[in-house]
Amino acid sequence: MSCLKQSNLRGFACEQSCLTRSDGSATFNQGETTVLAAVYGPVEVKLSKEHVEKAAVDVIYKPKVGIPGCKEKATEQLIKSTCETVLLVALHPRTAVVIVLQEMQNTGSLLSCCINACCQALMDAGINMRCLVCAVTTTVDQEGHIILDPTSKQEEDGKAVLTFAFDSKTNGVIMTTTSGIYSSQEYQECLLSAQHASAKIFEFYRDSILKKLSRVS
Amino acid sequence: MLTSMLTSITIYLNAMPLDRMRIPGPEDSKPPFVYETPSGVDVSNLVKTNGCRKDGRKADHIRPMFIKCGIISQAQGSVYIEFNNTKVICGVYGPREFGKREDFSMNGRLTCDFKFATFSCKQRRQHQQDAEEKELSQLLLQSLSPAVCLHKFPKAQVDIYVIILENDGSALSAAVTCGSLALADAGIEMYDMVVACSARKYFNSILLDPTAAEEIVPMKTNESVDEGEMTVAYMPSLNQVSGLILKGEMHTQVCAQIMKSCLEGCNLIYPVLQQSLITSIRKSLSNVDLQGSKEL
Amino acid sequence: MADVFKKVEPAEYYRRHLTHDARPDGRQLLAFRDVVVSVGTIGTADGSALVRLGGGGTTVVCGVKAELASPRPDTPARGYVVPNVELPALCAATLRPGPPTALAQTLSQAMADLIENSGCVDAGALCVSPGRLVWALHVDAVCLAHNGNLADACAAAVVAALRDTTLPAITIDDETGRVRVDSGRERAPVAASAFPVAASFAKFDNDILFADPTAEEEALATATVTVATLEDGSLCLLHKAGGSAMTEKELQQCVDRAQVRGAELRHLVNKVAASKEC
Numbered sequence: 001m002s003c004l005k006q007s008n009l010r011g012f013a014c015e016q017s018c019l020t021r022s023d024g025s026a027t028f029n030q031g032e033t034t035v036l037a038a039v040y041g042p043v044e045v046k047l048s049k050e051h052v053e054k055a056a057v058d059v060i061y062k063p064k065v066g067i068p069g070c071k072e073k074a075t076e077q078l079i080k081s082t083c084e085t086v087l088l089v090a091l092h093p094r095t096a097v098v099i100v101l102q103e104m105q106n107t108g109s110l111l112s113c114c115i116n117a118c119c120q121a122l123m124d125a126g127i128n129m130r131c132l133v134c135a136v137t138t139t140v141d142q143e144g145h146i147i148l149d150p151t152s153k154q155e156e157d158g159k160a161v162l163t164f165a166f167d168s169k170t171n172g173v174i175m176t177t178t179s180g181i182y183s184s185q186e187y188q189e190c191l192l193s194a195q196h197a198s199a200k201i202f203e204f205y206r207d208s209i210l211k212k213l214s215r216v217s
Numbered sequence: 218m219l220t221s222m223l224t225s226i227t228i229y230l231n232a233m234p235l236d237r238m239r240i241p242g243p244e245d246s247k248p249p250f251v252y253e254t255p256s257g258v259d260v261s262n263l264v265k266t267n268g269c270r271k272d273g274r275k276a277d278h279i280r281p282m283f284i285k286c287g288i289i290s291q292a293q294g295s296v297y298i299e300f301n302n303t304k305v306i307c308g309v310y311g312p313r314e315f316g317k318r319e320d321f322s323m324n325g326r327l328t329c330d331f332k333f334a335t336f337s338c339k340q341r342r343q344h345q346q347d348a349e350e351k352e353l354s355q356l357l358l359q360s361l362s363p364a365v366c367l368h369k370f371p372k373a374q375v376d377i378y379v380i381i382l383e384n385d386g387s388a389l390s391a392a393v394t395c396g397s398l399a400l401a402d403a404g405i406e407m408y409d410m411v412v413a414c415s416a417r418k419y420f421n422s423i424l425l426d427p428t429a430a431e432e433i434v435p436m437k438t439n440e441s442v443d444e445g446e447m448t449v450a451y452m453p454s455l456n457q458v459s460g461l462i463l464k465g466e467m468h469t470q471v472c473a474q475i476m477k478s479c480l481e482g483c484n485l486i487y488p489v490l491q492q493s494l495i496t497s498i499r500k501s502l503s504n505v506d507l508q509g510s511k512e513l
Numbered sequence: 514m515a516d517v518f519k520k521v522e523p524a525e526y527y528r529r530h531l532t533h534d535a536r537p538d539g540r541q542l543l544a545f546r547d548v549v550v551s552v553g554t555i556g557t558a559d560g561s562a563l564v565r566l567g568g569g570g571t572t573v574v575c576g577v578k579a580e581l582a583s584p585r586p587d588t589p590a591r592g593y594v595v596p597n598v599e600l601p602a603l604c605a606a607t608l609r610p611g612p613p614t615a616l617a618q619t620l621s622q623a624m625a626d627l628i629e630n631s632g633c634v635d636a637g638a639l640c641v642s643p644g645r646l647v648w649a650l651h652v653d654a655v656c657l658a659h660n661g662n663l664a665d666a667c668a669a670a671v672v673a674a675l676r677d678t679t680l681p682a683i684t685i686d687d688e689t690g691r692v693r694v695d696s697g698r699e700r701a702p703v704a705a706s707a708f709p710v711a712a713s714f715a716k717f718d719n720d721i722l723f724a725d726p727t728a729e730e731e732a733l734a735t736a737t738v739t740v741a742t743l744e745d746g747s748l749c750l751l752h753k754a755g756g757s758a759m760t761e762k763e764l765q766q767c768v769d770r771a772q773v774r775g776a777e778l779r780h781l782v783n784k785v786a787a788s789k790e791c
Contacts, residue, residue: 067237068237069237069238069240070237070238070239070240070618070622070625071622073238073615073618073622074618074619074622074623076615077615077618077619077754078754078755080755081754081755081756082755083755084755085755085756085757085758162751166758167758170758170760172757172758172759172760173753173759173760173761173764174753174755174756174757174758175753175754175755176738176751176752176753176764177751177752177753177754178630178748178749178750178752179626179629179630179750180630180749181630181631181632181747181748181749182747182748183746183747183748184746184748184765184768184769184772187748187751187764187768188761188765191761192761195761238612238613238617238618239597239613239618239621240595240596240621240622240625241595242582242593242595242649242651243582243583243585243593243649245582245583246580246581246582246593246649247580247581247582248578248580248581249579249580249581249680249681249683252683252692252693252694253693253694253696288569288572288657288658289569289572289603289604289657290569290570290571290658290660291604291606291658291659291728292603292658295658302556304555306603306657307603308603310602310606313606330602330603330610332601334574334576334653334655335576335578335599335651335653336555336557336558336561336576336577336578336651336653337555337557337576338557339557341578341580341651344597344599344653376602378601378602378603378610379603380601380603380655380657382555382574383555383556383557384557385556385557
């Protein structure tokens, strides 16, 4: 278990290989927000989802309460295509990589926590990746100030919530999704501060892997 | 213990047939017209004293038609038809491989899927196909399949999808007409086109091509009503009937009479279909010519 | 000859076009297809719109049905807006009849987000009697032909249909509590002033950016972005699900182009709505 304390981000924590039966797993904490991710793969694929030239990525998102509906499906699709981008899917044709995400606790910035947990679990599973991915949620409050990694209260009070996912190689935007109304200038500001914060998260990734490996050796 | 738990779960699931694949609305909502005070419109009086119907037609007149072929870019054949306010779109895909793994068959297969758009009727329709739509799909299939040369495409199937965008009466006959024209547009070999027309017996007159207001409303009385409605699917060149459905009860003589009116209606529609098909083929040929000259 | 090349090497076919700032259908990279909008086409709906991109390549018809329901206990003065996108087997060869595909579900959610974020429906107009009776707007968009960029077409159809939607006047008798619909009185519109317009872009080979992709282009694209703008230049939706990475400069380019596109489409829809009233 490794932790990250930053003034503008909440405390981050991550624990890999927390499940015994999956190929890779991780719990990721951003403050109180906790997501558990498990990765199975490459495994056999259903005929209807099979691709001849690449592995199919299948994301299953389980909310804390209730049966998943349209909203969860949209989240699944978002995480799916984000993971598809960073995974080297062409290496495992006619297979599937299944990612199961369980929301444990949500106190804000849930989507970014999901993606971060995914990346950690994929690393733990040792599936070949093009690069790493990390996500940052930002919110614009009523006065136009930007808050990184907001809590649920800050998300509700703010006028917009924006989530970004960056790759570790070029630091380009892989995924972005927003809710609420904001100006294009605010968008750019959020993007820049999120990009800045992503460097810290990648550093945290490295530290947590180092710690894990030092324990193994 | 376990069994009782399972049954309670099943009951719970049966009580809530919620569609998780769509955005959920309120559990129970009523259309506004149920709160309307009955207005002064007299439903019983469909024909005025001068012999004209509410939309100004005579009893044996069909509604004006608008037909456009090749409306869906991705489909092999597609047709959009308007009978005044009844609006139907049909797309034909195939011949393509069987949807499900099935036994080998020397004959091709035809499938029909009939759906009312949720906003097409006065009362909102559900997204999933209901019993009426399934029945109409079957009737559509039965009316169209006698006309198609199924032996020409063994091991393959042709899918006909019909959506009613607005229903102002005679939806089934519009769907049959639209479907057969779309099959022709797709270049599927047929013995003849199928044209369908409906008629309703209303007191002493026969109203051809009825609107939604003129369509028969099933009445729950034990008395015999001398009222009815008939839809006939007809292949004009072969002079054969491929489908016939009758609602209500009528004397046999009236039945023969109303059928004759339906066939007359079909004969009125047939040349219009032929004409629109010719127009569509002319257009596609001129496009080919243009492309050919471009490449030269 | 060109047809054979396109079939055998579709990616190379597009690459040759796109590197010369041209697309196979004759458009420039950042050009959108022509749009045809007609409103009030469905008589049985309380509001409706038909949107066609590129002469019928992509066609979406949206109808709004208003029904009366009791409100949620936690939001007694709010009505329901229930958008759903149908992708019937009719619209594309790849689809078969059955439950909604993942794409249809994602689009439905995107439409719900768009309506919620932009506030394009007047929440007050949907409340008849707080805590007792509110309107539920069933906004159903049916795709009739699918040739790419469904997001833009659906958004335009949904927003235009909502702007066309009117509700009958309702009176509630205070003593008996009986609800009566006044069909004689004038119908009230539900749309608020906010008018979101979505614009989609795609990236090819990780570096060429182009607007309004067709189905073929979508299949070859390495990433797609959808931006929804409002009249005052603010954004209410920016959606990029995975795909090749984009720089902030490229995103800004999309936003700027979307603003121009938004103004064009708003002008068009307003013109269509005005001509209908005349």
